[in-house]
Amino acid sequence: MVPTPITVRVPAKVNLHLSVGDARPDGYHELVTVFQALSLTDDVTVLAADEPGIEVKGEGADSVPTGSENLAWKAVRLLAEHCGRDPENPGLRISINKGIPVAGGMAGGSADAAATLQAVNHLWRLELGRDELSELAAKIGSDVPFSLQGGTALGTGRGERLVPVLARHTFHWVIALDKEGLSTPGVYGELDRLRAENGNGRIGEVEPLLEALASGDPRQLALLLGNDLQSAAVSLRPGLRRTLRAGVQAGALAGIVSGSGPTCAFLCTDADEAVRVAAELSGAGVCRTVRVAHGPVPGAKVVSEEPANRPTPPQVHA
Ligand SMILES: C[C@@](CO)(OP(=O)(O)O)[C@H](O)COP(=O)(O)OP(=O)(O)OC[C@H]1O[C@@H](n2ccc(N)nc2=O)[C@H](O)[C@@H]1O
Ligand SMILES: Nc1ncnc2c1ncn2[C@@H]1O[C@H](COP(=O)(O)OP(=O)(O)O)[C@@H](O)[C@H]1O
Known part of the structure; x- marks a missing residue:
């Protein structure tokens, strides 16, 4: 069979x-x-x-x-x-x-x-x-x-x-997708180059962020988001500076480059606010597409023994 x-x-x-x-x-x-x-x-x-x-x-x-x-x-x-x-x-x-x-x-x-x-x-x-x-x-x-x-x-x-x-509670995010990707080794390489030129600026210790996650307060978490690869991603894709600014101007608590970028993730106070920020950011013309998302969610999981009926993801076209 x-x-x-x-x-x-x-x-x-x-x-x-x-x-x-x-x-x-x-x-x-x-x-x-x-x-x-x-x-x-x-x-x-x-x-x-x-x-x-x-x-x-x-x-x-x-x-x-x-x-x-x-x-x-x-x-x-x-x-x-x-x-x-x-x-x-x-x-x-x-x-x-x-x-x-x-x-x-x-x-x-x-x-x-x-x-x-x-x-x-x-x-x-x-x-x-x-x-x-x-x-x-x-x-x-x-x-x-x-x-x-x-x-x-x-x-x-x-x-x-x-x-x-x-992580107590669910956090609500707006995700800004860029037109073209960035290479992960390229971004790590750019960080090494910037550090060789300018010295080792590093984000702080992780413990305060772990406490903010446990508290479930997005305002506290927003103050502690940090990514050492962000400066390298922005150096390779300077337009990301504008995207990060636009998300905060639209009402997000904070914005960050996701990993090696160029996607930017904006933390919002709640689900309704995320939808509002997404709509405003998509009108700002700083990125290709905007999505709303929440986390944490589970890892890889069998959803069916048939090809899945995929829900349409919420999205707003810029
Ligand atoms: C930057 C991060 C942050 O979570 O994610 P992305 O932004 O790519 O999603 C990861 O470190 C990416 O992990 P992943 O994409 O699995 O990388 P790998 O295939 O293991 O490695 C690809 C290349 O990235 C660089 N690399 C990766 C991980 C690491 N700790 N140090 C590195 O320098 C190396 O140049 C390596 O050859
Ligand atoms: N199943 C896959 N989905 C997406 N990209 C893939 C896949 N397999 C290999 N790749 C290659 O991996 C590169 C990195 O893609 P991805 O994993 O989506 O991004 P990132 O490493 O930034 O998180 C892509 O440019 C693509 O060439």
């Missing part, structure tokens, strides 16, 4: 705190980061098929590779090797429906890899546990373990070592 296709829904992330240390001998930077999973999601469906392949639709699909460079495909190969199947011929098709901006600093590729690990684990009835999946995830990319886990988490090492963090 042919197994039923499995669909996994997986969230985007924003880094509420991203403190970047020096480059390590392996080329990665040591991080202290707090991830939060947001309600912008991708759906990944895997099904058994004689003809393997990947199809991608949705947000930014044209710029996503459909060959072996796709992180979802890397996940399949790794899982096949791990369980003694032929990685060159896994007998699977993958269909990705993107709602997470591509190359936007929201871990969209990592999300698809995490979803694929979860879906294939289910489809092949491998019954790999959380820890084993997380170890495989870290081999694909630093952000992939968090995409599996979701919620809010403290990440150390290169971002792959996770501890869940208590």
Whole structure:
């Protein structure tokens, strides 16, 4: 009997705190980061098929590779090797429906890899546990373990070592998508360059932000958002300065570049305020599209054993 296709829904992330240390001998930077999973999601469906392949639709699909460079495909190969199947011929098709901006600093590729690990684990009835999946995830990319886990988490090492963090209440965000992506290694490289030129300006310790998350007060949290990669992203994409200013002028409590950018995330007092800020920001003409989102939400999760009926994400076109 042919197994039923499995669909996994997986969230985007924003880094509420991203403190970047020096480059390590392996080329990665040591991080202290707090991830939060947001309600912008991708759906990944895997099904058994004689003809393997990947199809991608949705947000930014044209710029996503459909060959072996796709992180979802890397996940399949790794899982096949791990369980003694032929990685060159896994007998699977993958269909990705993107709602997470591509190359936007929201871990969209990592999300698809995490979803694929979860879906294939289910489809092949491998019954790999959380820890084993997380170890495989870290081999694909630093952000992939968090995409599996979701919620809010403290990440150390290169971002792959996770501890869940208590976040009381839901936080409401406005997400501003830029026209074109930024390369993650390019942004880390720009930070190294800026630091070599100007010295090491770094954001503060993470503890006050953890306390703000536990209190659930968005006003307190807004004062503590910080991202060491922001200056590098702004240096490569100076227009982001205008976007960040426009979000705050529209009434957000604070704005931040998400990870390596160029997506900007604006924290708002509540859900109604986020819709109002999104409408005003979209009228300001500083970004391609504006979305509202909330977090924390769960990590990669099976939503159906049929291709999912995807809810239309709330969005406002600039
Ligand atoms: C910046 C962050 C913040 O969460 O996310 P994005 O903005 O890309 O979503 C992450 O550190 C991105 O993680 P991820 O996208 O998984 O990166 P990886 O595939 O592991 O690494 C890609 C490249 O990024 C750089 N890199 C990544 C992680 C890290 N701790 N130090 C680094 O210097 C290295 O140049 C590495 O070769
Ligand atoms: N499934 C995927 N979805 C999106 N991008 C992918 C995927 N697989 C590989 N990529 C590549 O990864 C790059 C980074 O994309 P993404 O993970 O969305 O951004 P970021 O690293 O900024 O969070 C893209 O430019 C694309 O070439």
